[in-house]
Amino acid sequence: MSQRQYEILFIAEQTLGEAEVDTLTATVKGFIEKENGTVEKVEKWGKKRLAYPIGKNREGSYVLMLANSPGSAISEVERRMRVTDGILRFLAIRIDEEMKKADRKRTIRGKKESTRRASVREKDRAFEGGAQ
Amino acid sequence: MSDAETPEFKGRSGGEGRSGGEGRGGERGERGERGERKGGGKGGFFRRRKTCKLCSEKVDYVDYKNTKLLLAFIPERAKILPRRMFGTCAPCQRKVRTAILRARQMALIPYSTE
Numbered sequence: 001m002s003q004r005q006y007e008i009l010f011i012a013e014q015t016l017g018e019a020e021v022d023t024l025t026a027t028v029k030g031f032i033e034k035e036n037g038t039v040e041k042v043e044k045w046g047k048k049r050l051a052y053p054i055g056k057n058r059e060g061s062y063v064l065m066l067a068n069s070p071g072s073a074i075s076e077v078e079r080r081m082r083v084t085d086g087i088l089r090f091l092a093i094r095i096d097e098e099m100k101k102a103d104r105k106r107t108i109r110g111k112k113e114s115t116r117r118a119s120v121r122e123k124d125r126a127f128e129g130g131a132q
Numbered sequence: 133m134s135d136a137e138t139p140e141f142k143g144r145s146g147g148e149g150r151s152g153g154e155g156r157g158g159e160r161g162e163r164g165e166r167g168e169r170k171g172g173g174k175g176g177f178f179r180r181r182k183t184c185k186l187c188s189e190k191v192d193y194v195d196y197k198n199t200k201l202l203l204a205f206i207p208e209r210a211k212i213l214p215r216r217m218f219g220t221c222a223p224c225q226r227k228v229r230t231a232i233l234r235a236r237q238m239a240l241i242p243y244s245t246e
Binding site: 009011050051052054060062064089091093098099101102103105106109 | 196
């Protein structure tokens with residue numbers, strides 16, 4: 001099964017302490033690993049003020065995860081997150097294609113730069129050659 | 133500036149067509165002159181061409197987590213403004229839109245401000 005890269009961000013309720021957020025993160029990690037996925041990176045943003053209140057929460061703890069998992073698994077992970085207490089919101093998006101596109105753009109730009117520089121160098125050389 | 137003046141000019145000529153009054157005849161020459169001046173002004177009118185900010189700054193991936201970037205596209209009332217306001221190219225505006233919608237969902241940026 002082909003693995004795809006996903007980025008999962010979720011907001012934990014403001015009443016949860018840091019330890020509870022950690023256990024929640026572990027739970028979500030468990031969801032992903034259960035579906036033959038792997039968690040590459042976990043990034044905790046800590047408590048942040050929400051742009052608008054969600055329910056009674058004015059702030060929430062953000063946790064960002066990078067996961068590699070088969071595409072079919074993510075719907076199950078999402079379903080489980082939906083029924084998990086303590087998660088206010090979550091967003092799981094596929095990013096491998098976007099990253100590939102960005103990389104491609106970057107390499108094309110790099111090539112353009114180098115060819116330009118090469119042509120400039122050639123011109124310089126030609127100029128110097130003419131001067132001698 | 134030229135945009136602001138054009139409707140006024142049109143409105144005046146429309147009024148003339150309707151009434152065709154003698155009293156306005158004196159104005160006509162003036163208006164004609166004005167029209168000429170305007171025509172001349174249009175060619176020399178300097179308006180900075182807006183370019184796509186994202187393309188020129190080489191943003192490859194518009195990330196919904198990058199609130200600083202996204203907030204630039206939703207001034208005042210936190211509404212996404214049309215492309216003509218920023219000069220963003222169509223693909224970039226589409227990316228910005230998606231990113232804003234995602235960031236709003238995750239309460240990173242507001243849906244609206246009071």
